[in-house]
Amino acid sequence: MHALVVAEASGGIIDGNSVAAVVAAKRAVGSGSVSMLVCGEGSDVKSAPSGVGKVFVAAGSGMKNPVAETLAPVVLKLQKENSFTHLLAAATTFGKNVMPRVAAKLDSSQVSDIVSVEGSNEYVRPIYAGNALARVKSSDAVQVITVRGTAFGKSEGDTTEFEKVTLTSDEENKLSSWESEQLTDSGERPELTSARVVVSGGRGLKSGDNFRLIEELADTMSGAVGATRAAVDDGYCPNDMQVGQTGKVVAPELYIAVGLSGAVQHLAGMKDSKTIVAINKDPEAPIFTVADYGLVSDLFEAVPELTSALKK
Amino acid sequence: MSLSRVLVGVKRVVDYAVKIRVKPDGSGVDKTNVKMSMNPFCEIAVEESVRLKERGLAQEVVAMTIGPSQNMDTIRTALAMGADRGIHVVCDQDLEPLAVSKVFQAVVQKETPQAVILGKQAIDDDCNQTGQMLAGLLDWPQGTFLSKLEVENDALKVTREVDGGLETLNLSIPAVLTCDLRLNEPRYASLPNIMKAKRKPVESIPVADLGVDIKSHLDVLRIEETPKRQGGGKVESVAELVDKLKNEAGVI
Numbered sequence: 001m002h003a004l005v006v007a008e009a010s011g012g013i014i015d016g017n018s019v020a021a022v023v024a025a026k027r028a029v030g031s032g033s034v035s036m037l038v039c040g041e042g043s044d045v046k047s048a049p050s051g052v053g054k055v056f057v058a059a060g061s062g063m064k065n066p067v068a069e070t071l072a073p074v075v076l077k078l079q080k081e082n083s084f085t086h087l088l089a090a091a092t093t094f095g096k097n098v099m100p101r102v103a104a105k106l107d108s109s110q111v112s113d114i115v116s117v118e119g120s121n122e123y124v125r126p127i128y129a130g131n132a133l134a135r136v137k138s139s140d141a142v143q144v145i146t147v148r149g150t151a152f153g154k155s156e157g158d159t160t161e162f163e164k165v166t167l168t169s170d171e172e173n174k175l176s177s178w179e180s181e182q183l184t185d186s187g188e189r190p191e192l193t194s195a196r197v198v199v200s201g202g203r204g205l206k207s208g209d210n211f212r213l214i215e216e217l218a219d220t221m222s223g224a225v226g227a228t229r230a231a232v233d234d235g236y237c238p239n240d241m242q243v244g245q246t247g248k249v250v251a252p253e254l255y256i257a258v259g260l261s262g263a264v265q266h267l268a269g270m271k272d273s274k275t276i277v278a279i280n281k282d283p284e285a286p287i288f289t290v291a292d293y294g295l296v297s298d299l300f301e302a303v304p305e306l307t308s309a310l311k312k
Numbered sequence: 313m314s315l316s317r318v319l320v321g322v323k324r325v326v327d328y329a330v331k332i333r334v335k336p337d338g339s340g341v342d343k344t345n346v347k348m349s350m351n352p353f354c355e356i357a358v359e360e361s362v363r364l365k366e367r368g369l370a371q372e373v374v375a376m377t378i379g380p381s382q383n384m385d386t387i388r389t390a391l392a393m394g395a396d397r398g399i400h401v402v403c404d405q406d407l408e409p410l411a412v413s414k415v416f417q418a419v420v421q422k423e424t425p426q427a428v429i430l431g432k433q434a435i436d437d438d439c440n441q442t443g444q445m446l447a448g449l450l451d452w453p454q455g456t457f458l459s460k461l462e463v464e465n466d467a468l469k470v471t472r473e474v475d476g477g478l479e480t481l482n483l484s485i486p487a488v489l490t491c492d493l494r495l496n497e498p499r500y501a502s503l504p505n506i507m508k509a510k511r512k513p514v515e516s517i518p519v520a521d522l523g524v525d526i527k528s529h530l531d532v533l534r535i536e537e538t539p540k541r542q543g544g545g546k547v548e549s550v551a552e553l554v555d556k557l558k559n560e561a562g563v564i
Contacts, residue, residue, distance in 0.1 A: 065479075068454055093472075097454070099444075100440075100441035100442075100443075100444035100445045103441070104410060109409070109528070109529035109530050110409070110441050110445075112438070112439045113438065113440075127341075127437050128326070128332045128341060128438070129435065132332065132334050132538060133536050133538055134532055134534075134535050135532070135534045135535075136531065137531040138529060138530055175483065176453040176455075176482065177481065177482045178481055179469070179481060179482055180480045181477065181478065181480070182478045182479075182480075184477040197563075197564075229493060232493075232494070238478075239473045239492075240476055245435065246353075246433060254561070254564065265328070274561075274563070275561045276543065289543050289544055290541045291545065292543060292545050292561065293545050293546070293553055293556055294545060294546045295547050295548075297550075305550040306553065309550055
């Protein structure tokens with residue numbers, strides 16, 4: 001069995017969620033090999049998660065910001081030439097976008113967002129906003145899988161001992177073209193899905209300006225800032241901060257939920273956090289049922305007080 | 313230009329507000345006497361399709377569903393929101409996204425739409441696959457997780473919600489599009505429109521007539537309830553919270 005992990009990278013560093021996909025790949029193929037494909041900003045990758053024997057680098061102009069129509073043929077070609085049995089990617093917007101296109105071309109049923117590997121073709125994945133877990137067995141010769149990053153530990157170190165193969169794509173993509181991106185500037189804050197501390201705000205913040213209370217609290221602990229769907233819908237903060245069933249899934253050491261009620265769809269994205277704190281003035285808010293430490297209080301008093309207490 | 317025809321997919325799912333129950337024998341989720349609704353992301357897809365027509369950017373909106381006889385309700389909802397006609401592919405078994413995309417492919421070949429608009433994911437299986445798979449099968453471009461859609465000359469300009477923010481792509485026509493939450497706010501169907509929807513045509517097609525391979529590739533061995541998190545602890549003050557986080561949880 002041989003696995004290929006379609007990885008994301010920035011500045012030559014493999015993203016944490018892709019590292020988790022390598023960990024999952026190793027569990028699935030056992031003593032088999034694990035290779036990695038990187039493109040765009042990963043082209044100068046110097047180290048890979050341990051266990052990776054070969055790194056394919058997709059070079060070329062279309063690979064800086066690869067669209068699915070450009071990348072899927074590259075993955076399919078690699079699969080064919082190397083007889084990969086498992087194709088994996090992180091369940092990020094990148095992986096979710098490209099992998100099903102690959103799966104369809106292979107007549108393979110993708111297994112999305114796995115949280116556990118139970119064997120070379122058995123996986124566990126959440127359904128119904130994480131309220132149930134489905135254990136599924138794939139009968140496909142080539143299995144296509146996306147991996148929930150928070151469910152797999154970090155790699156046992158890195159390796160620089162891998163073979164590097166540069167690919168040049170010969171297929172032209174006439175279907176689509178990348179035009180631009182508007183990335184959110186989160187300043188010095190860590191990335192949401194890999195942060196040790198996440199502070200999230202909901203509609204209780206009442207305005208986008210008030211989100212600075214959340215940011216100040218997060219900054220005292222070098223944490224990331226998250227939000228509920230309601231807060232994003234109301235324009236308090238950008239879409240990439242949304243935590244939940246259809247947004248990002250986080251599992252930090254400490255999750256502080258501020259001014260949010262705890263809708264099922266939000267809980268789906270954070271209930272695996274190690275310690276959960278809830279600050280809400282409504283004692284009946286469902287978020288308190290999952291919180292280790294609930295503080296029934298007006299956030300506009302409690303949050304500044306907590307921030308200043310932590311600064312001391 | 314305007315798109316001659318838009319095909320929009322609608323899935324019938326357990327209503328988002330229902331707290332699901334897992335069957336004790338682990339065979340699945342109990343759907344008896346449970347409120348069912350159109351998947352929220354599909355509502356956004358219908359709304360976007362209807363708006364294209366209202367803005368003169370699409371000429372006809374065809375809503376399509378796959379499922380048992382009860383799915384007629386879902387089609388009627390789409391028609392009440394403004395779709396022109398419906399296609400109900402009658403199928404009594406649960407299909408994997410791969411099979412769903414093959415059924416769509418067969419209907420696309422019959423209907424020749426210039427765009428297929430779908431929700432980005434269904435809130436029951438949370439797979440997030442069908443649109444991408446359909447685009448792959450058709451060799452069409454895909455615009456996934458859209459927060460903005462513009463029709464420009466002979467192409468589509470789409471803004472996508474990605475992990476770092478937003479991304480803009482240009483797609484040739486025809487294309488498959490999947491909707492994210494911020495694309496629009498779906499309308500409620502008015503009573504007159506609900507009445508009118510009853511007279512709109514709906515074609516029922518037995519899935520077998522499409523000649524598509526819908527066999528499942530994934531064997532669901534067991535469905536279990538997720539272990540409940542033990543919460544409910546309370547603190548009285550910020551000082552007590554800080555103390556607990558430092559000395560009990562050890563996280564700060």
